[in-house]
Amino acid sequence: MMRSTETCNTSVDNDRTRQIQLILSQINELPTLSPIATRLMEIGSDDEANLSEITALIQSDPALTSKILGLCKRAERGLGNRITTVDQAVKMIGLKAVQAAVLSVSVYELLNQTNTKQVPGEYQPGGDESDRTFDRVGFWMFSIAVASCAQLISQQMPSPAPAPDEAFVAGLLHDLGRQALDFVLPRTYPRIIELAESARLSGAQAEQRVLGLDHHEAGKQLAEHWQLPTALRDVMWLHGQPMDALPENENRTLIGIVTLAIGVCRTIHLGFSGDCCAQDETKPIAKSLGLKQGALGRILHQLPDIVAEKCNSLGIEGTTSPGVLMNALSSANRKLGRLTLELNKKPALVRTQPTDHVSLLEKTLSTIEQFTELSNATDSPVRVMGLAGSCLCDLLGKQRHIGLWFDREQSRWEAHVLCVDGQLKDSAFLGPMPLESMDQIELTSRLLAPTGWVQSTEPMAVINLFGDETEPLMLLIRLGDDAWDALPDQLRDTLVKVWAHAGHVSLRRSSDRRLTDQLAASNRRIMEVQDELARAQSLARLGMMASGAAHEMNNPLTVISGYAQLLVDRITTEPEAQAVSAIVDAACDLTDLITSLHLLAEPPTPNPQETTARQIVETAINMARSRTCLPIDAQFSPNDDADDAVVCDRELAARSLCELITNAQDATDNKIVQIQAQTDHGNDRLEFVVQDSGSGMNEHTLEHAFDPFFSDKPAGRQTGLGLSRALRLAQQLGGEILLYSVPDVGTKAVLLLPVMPAQSQNRAA
Template sequence: MVEKAIESWASLEIKRSLAQLESLAELPGLLAMAVQMLDGPKTDLAGLVAQSPSICVGLIGMACRQGIDPGQYGYSILQILDRLDPQHLTHLVLSIRPYGSVEQGPPVPSRSDLVIHCLAVAHCARRLAQAIPEGPAPELAYTAGLLHDLGKLAIQQAMPKGFAQITSQAHKIGHPGHILERQYLGTDHAALGRFLAWLWQLPPELAEAIWLHHSPSAAQGQDRLLARVVTVSDYIARSCGIGNSGSFDYVDLTEQLADLVGLDLGLLQAVKGHLDRIAGQLVDGLAGHRDAWPLLAEAIRTKAVGLADSYRMKVQQGRQLEAKERQLELVGALANATSCAQTPWQLAREFLRLWQHYYQTARTCILTAPVGRPGPVYLAALGELGSWMDLTIHDLTISDMVRRSAAQAFGVHKGRLFAQTLVAYLKDRWSDDHTYWLPLACGKAPVGVLVFEMNYPVDLDRCVDQFRISAQIIATALYLMESSRSHQQQAEELAGLLSDIPKPQCPGILDLAGALAEVAAGLAHELNNPLAVISGRAQLLAESAPDEQTRRACQQIQQQAQQVSALVEGLMAYAEPTPPHKRPTPAREVLEEAIALAGQKMGTDVTNLVLDLPEDLPPLDVDSAQVASALANIIANAFQSYPNQKGPVRMAVQALQHLARISVTDQGCGMDQQTLAKAMLPFFSARPAGRQTGLGLAFADRLVSINGGRIRIASQPGQGTKVDVELPLVTRH
């Protein structure tokens, strides 16, 4: 009982000692090659891991801890490597300690001899697994063979002197090493290997094979075939004398040994012959790793330099990403400000507040001049404590100075000139040394100047890109809002002029319509380039947005820009329509195309429409695409005159000598005389602001007109509207 208690106590002490091992030590040469291969092809590293019990056990344990089942990939080391994070793999290899440089000579097995023995068992196990019908997976058998002496490698690492005494005694009396291990340690390397497999979280099938490879009588049953394969492989490797396992009893291949794995003795002898042939390769493969400390030191030094460079790059990238994230937050805030502001002055004030907050500037000021026309300069200033000052400056000198400065190439400039100017208007001294200004321009159109103070040292070269993007967004938004207001005023003035002129066409009216088209063309040309810039920048910012809120804000900017682009295209089509390509076209073909287009405009099928079309109507002499587009606008308007936009709508076609009259009649809300007089003017809509562009009927009138036709409208409030479209027919000779 006392001896049993001593054995139990010794076993616990050994386990406590081994539990402190974080990993198995590795030969310095193998470890150096592993460090060098971390940045190379995975296939090279996989080949090295297959020679190293230390790295292999660490790799499989790491895979299991990360939820990767090695069995799912047939214990393929390459596939397991592919699924591990490269940083985790680097940490694994660098955490393995090199084995001591001084190795004992025979009969004590050196670390290299033990590893060579493990490699020999692994090759045998793979061969046997391939030969056994429904045997274990070959790569699983190889891994089990490579790790079968896991406990012995750990004992040699944790207590080298004790291990040397045990193996010397085993060699002296010709006994298996595990028998003497039990006498001296109270346990053996197989049981300790199972303990380490549990501690390092290896799969159960590997732990069992490591535990039972010296107990074939206990490894019965199909579910323990892997353990018997490792047992037989251990015997074959020892009979070849490859490496040194620390066991010195006589082994021979027998029928009883072959029966353990259900194979013929001749097949075991064939496997032994194969092992004899590759023995030289196994020994030579590790021969260069016996004394490789300089190689390991250089490999670790090189890797450390690489990791340091990588860390510096990641820190730099982190700072850049942080700056971009701040930039995107500002872009999102600017986008929200643009959607909420009603006037350029509100927009300018909100931009000042955001600029001061995100860039931590002190006093900040913006000066904007009217776009494309003379006028006063608007000045808004935000103090350090949140105080505001707004001024309208009618001085032409300051107006010219702002325009000239805004027209300059982008850059952050020392603000001595503007510091002195602001003193005159704000009655507050700005520092010459700490004041900076930058131009605000949309394309080549000058918008204004942004002036700000910095109370801390600033690297302008590093900030200029951030400032440029924000300044372009500010300038473009202000330009578009100011341009929109300016062109809207011009359009309203022209609409007022046209509304005072009777409907019958005369040269004066044609001149005004041409002037209106010219204004529309000018507006379209001015907006096209800025819109392309806004849409493109918004798309780029959305793709690199750090969060969903900022991404949605950037997408809203892009969508709004696309909507304005669509309006610009409509203006261009109105101002400069394509000359019609007339050809004889059946009226039914044109009308059916118009009805389909109207459904697309409304986003629904047109069902409640009655079409009255005589069969003997001659073909229309028109550009069918243009006329169908014009009629689609008229049909859509008819349905939209109902609160539910459901109709009914009636279309009737009548032949009048050389003309066809197409009448579109609804029973909707109707129009009063004032609204009717403006119905076909561009930019006019009786619906709520923001719902329509006001180009529908104006566009239809223009297309019908260039095709040689005309439109007449009759309407009564609450009774409905009738639109007559007269188009030329093909003349019959």
């Protein structure tokens, strides 16, 4: 008993689930592709040895051969009629293209055969329903149009783009899910199309409503059943989704191409798309695919010819280029006729003020038209409300409108005073508000009370643009008259429905965009942290290596240097004495290098004392002179405040600056190095500028300037530790180094060091 009660509660859900499973299992029972097609898909595309096998396979089916040749004929510009054998086709247009052609032909034939065979048995055609059945020719026409369009798009795209042939197959097969559903449910599917037309839904929405699954999922199932390549499966499954929604999918470009092709073909009414609420979203997709402006125009121009040609090759009768256009025209006309019919029915719903109703209806329709024209899918909630407000101004007379929407991510209400032109006049963030047991009017009054925008006596109409009555998420408030409430119910409903759709999209987008931003921000942060971590790890390794090296290498160096020093005193002949001195110097250099490495990994702890910018510069210049054999020719131009006392580790600061000076001197070929210093009391920091007029650094060098051992000079000329040492020391003092360089002009290094103000404020003027 217990069991059956539980089952009862969820029986509706269970029925749905069972229905879906039934449909999916029926898809799995569809006949498989022809053996030729299956074998062709398996053959590796880069294997020359397989060419003869492919040729033989295709030639074994004469019907297939002729269709392949037809399809291949003008696949490549300029080949003309020269392709007359399969062998030629394979060699000249490539295996991929032939594979694509075979796949297209096989799938097309399979589904059409099975459908014509199945339909008489299962489906009793009712004469009055004949114009509402699944328009198979129209479907294929649409598919071929999308395929051709996708092919053209991928040709126009900047590389790397998917191969045009791949795009063609993807376009051709993208809506196989519909075919599959029609095949599995021959009696139900026409009703779904009917629903889509009457309720102005997309095919997928209608399918979801009736079946609980749509042709996208069915397409995925079919693709897996037929073991189609994953790229095709993803197109069949995910086409129509905005590219931004598929950042992870490796086939997103292909999906984008097909989605764009669908949009293009829909707008010019090529074939039968099965969707009845088309929105023109082609431009943003074209942009994100990187198509140049005007590319879509060129594609539209070429499309009818190509579609006619491909239709002929696949055996769809009577399709010349003008024929394709005629079909398009008649399909557009059919659609128009249906709309007119519905419009004629509508006036019956408007019973009030029979004399005015036509003009009011017309006005409402033009308002809707205007709204649809102005709005697009990327609008923000505020813009949608602004547009709706300006529509109301046009329709009912100018009044103040306020838009309210709930920002879920921030959990707060935003309120905006909207102008007639849809622009913002004033905005306020209102914070969260409990929604329980409060009607829209009460909620609005409470929300707007702190703003003072509304007088209590003012008439106010609250229009719920999105969300249900207990949880409104987007409200448009019209102040000052009762015109909204005076509108006929049907018109109000129609307007709200139009707006609600846009509102829904905008709310979704606003949260999506924020999530994307957050994702991007955290991705950036993760990368930064990874960089830091990698740097810290490599420094730690360097540190360990350096201390090990210091211990292991300094003992032998001590011995080398020690005996050499002893020898220097004993040798009296000049050349030998010089040689031994060189040994001593080399050992000393090596020790310095090891010490620097160690310093890089474990810099000394700062020991701040009172000093001045001038002292630091002078110490640094002396250090540079004593350390290098280069003549250091530095010109120091101190600012007036260079003698102001500050607290900073002079030794470390000077060592960092000394590296910059040595580096600059090295780059200039013994020209003068300019040094400036100033004390920035406002920011409590010292600023040193070391400027040379040397060879400068290119971008690559600049990017790696601080890497240990990086040097743009021939290997071995210098250790390349200078700048990394300078940076390490500056960082140890909490400072930073900025490098500006122009090749052949020179380099400017800016050392910024935070300091503490000196206790004794005896600043020299």
